[in-house]
Amino acid sequence: MSVPKAIIFDLGKVLLDFDYGIALRRLLPRCRVGFDDLRRLLTLEPLLLEYESGQRTTAEFFERLQAVTGYDGTLAEFRSVFGDIFTPIEPMVALHAELRARGLSTYLFSNTNEMAVEFVRAQFPFFAAFDGYILSYEVHSMKPAPPMVELAEPTPAAGAARTCSTDDRRRTSRLAGAAAGRAWCTKTPCSRGRRCSKWGPSEGRKLQGQSSKLKERTEAPRSKLKAQGKDGSSKVKAQGSRKGRKLQGQSSSLAKGRKLKVTKLKAWRKDGSSRSSSRLKERTELQGQSSRL
Numbered sequence: 001m002s003v004p005k006a007i008i009f010d011l012g013k014v015l016l017d018f019d020y021g022i023a024l025r026r027l028l029p030r031c032r033v034g035f036d037d038l039r040r041l042l043t044l045e046p047l048l049l050e051y052e053s054g055q056r057t058t059a060e061f062f063e064r065l066q067a068v069t070g071y072d073g074t075l076a077e078f079r080s081v082f083g084d085i086f087t088p089i090e091p092m093v094a095l096h097a098e099l100r101a102r103g104l105s106t107y108l109f110s111n112t113n114e115m116a117v118e119f120v121r122a123q124f125p126f127f128a129a130f131d132g133y134i135l136s137y138e139v140h141s142m143k144p145a146p147p148m149v150e151l152a153e154p155t156p157a158a159g160a161a162r163t164c165s166t167d168d169r170r171r172t173s174r175l176a177g178a179a180a181g182r183a184w185c186t187k188t189p190c191s192r193g194r195r196c197s198k199w200g201p202s203e204g205r206k207l208q209g210q211s212s213k214l215k216e217r218t219e220a221p222r223s224k225l226k227a228q229g230k231d232g233s234s235k236v237k238a239q240g241s242r243k244g245r246k247l248q249g250q251s252s253s254l255a256k257g258r259k260l261k262v263t264k265l266k267a268w269r270k271d272g273s274s275r276s277s278s279r280l281k282e283r284t285e286l287q288g289q290s291s292r293l
Contacts, residue, residue, distance in 0.1 A: 004104065004164045005104060005105060006104065006105040006106070006107065006131075006164070007096075007099055007104055007105070007106050007107070007164050008106075008107045008108075008109045008152055008164065009092075009096060009106060009107070009108055009109065009130075010108075010109055010110055011108055011110035011112060011120070012110060012111070012112065013089075014089065014092055015088070015089055015092050015093055015096065015126070016086040016087065016088055016089060016120065016124070017086065017087050017088075017089055018085045018086050018087075019085055019087075020039070020042060020043055020085060021039075022084065022085045023042070023081050023082050023084070023085050024038055024039055024042065026081045027069075027071065027078070027081055027082075030071055030072050030073050031069040031070055031071050032069060032070030033068070033069050033070065037069075038069060041065065041068060041069065042065075047061065047064060047065065048113075049142070051113050051137070052111055052112060052113045052136050052137055052142060053136055053137065053140060053141065053142050054136070054137045054138065054139070054140035054141075055140070057114075058075075058079075058113075058114050058115060059075070061113075062075050062078055065078075079115050079118070079119075080119075082115050082116075083115045083116055083118060083119025083120075084119060085116075086116075086119070086120060086123070086124075088124060093124075093126050096126055096129070097126065097129070100129055105131045106129070106130050106131060107130055107131055107132045107133070107134065107152075108127075108130045108132070108133045108134065108135070109134045109143070109151075109152055110134070110135055110136065111136040111142045111143050112135055112136060112137065113136075113137050114137055117135060117137075134148065134151045134152065136148060139151060
């Protein structure tokens with residue numbers, strides 16, 4: 001397999017690490033809400049997703065956040081704080097520079113937002129050294145949704161077999177790799193950077209094998225789950241039948257026990273009634289004898 005001619009990089013957790021906690025702690029003193037509410041709004045609520053998918057402009061995002069949190073600063077102040085959450089992952093930044101020096105084309109493929117990109121462009125020179133950019137807020141779609149992933153398809157000049165995609169999430173790297181030709185998940189940037197810096201035919205064959213294994217791993221669990229589902233259903237039915245028969249037996253035993261008790265009670269009552277009649281008769285006779293005397 002030939003050495004790739006084009007590499008597609010993710011931004012967050014691949015070239016730059018980020019921590020929203022930095023921005024939250026700096027914004028908190030100027031908000032009316034607590035830390036947990038602010039964190040939920042910026043990381044868990046749909047607001048950020050809407051912003052990064054291009055459904056809200058920067059002004060609309062800020063206006064909504066200000067209305068909910070009571071933030072008393074200006075948009076310019078918020079912009080400087082919200083964007084300042086990044087630190088470079090040096091081995092990957094160095095790898096990008098090395099690949100560029102070797103003549104490979106590189107592209108940026110990221111879920112991100114306008115304020116983050118403005119800050120990164122101003123603070124990190126490597127950001128300007130890409131041949132193209134696929135950014136979620138610009139294309140109005142987010143990974144791993146097909147509309148954005150399809151944009152990672154290589155140009156005819158590069159060719160799918162000569163293109164590789166990198167991402168910090170295995171599923172996204174696999175989907176992008178299906179479009180780009182090869183996938184590379186950067187869970188440990190330092191070791192991955194050393195491997196990729198020695199890229200050659202043997203490494204290409206290794207990546208192709210990993211891609212096939214990933215496909216097998218995703219298909220095998222589905223078949224296993226289906227089999228487990230069928231087997232589990234049969235076991236539940238069998239257990240249900242056994243428990244049903246057991247309950248029926250217990251019910252029959254209880255019914256027989258009740259019937260026996262009722263029979264004994266009737267016999268006891270009948271026997272008691274007979275004894276009472278005999279005693280009453282004896283008393284009557286004795287009274288009659290006493291009267292004659």
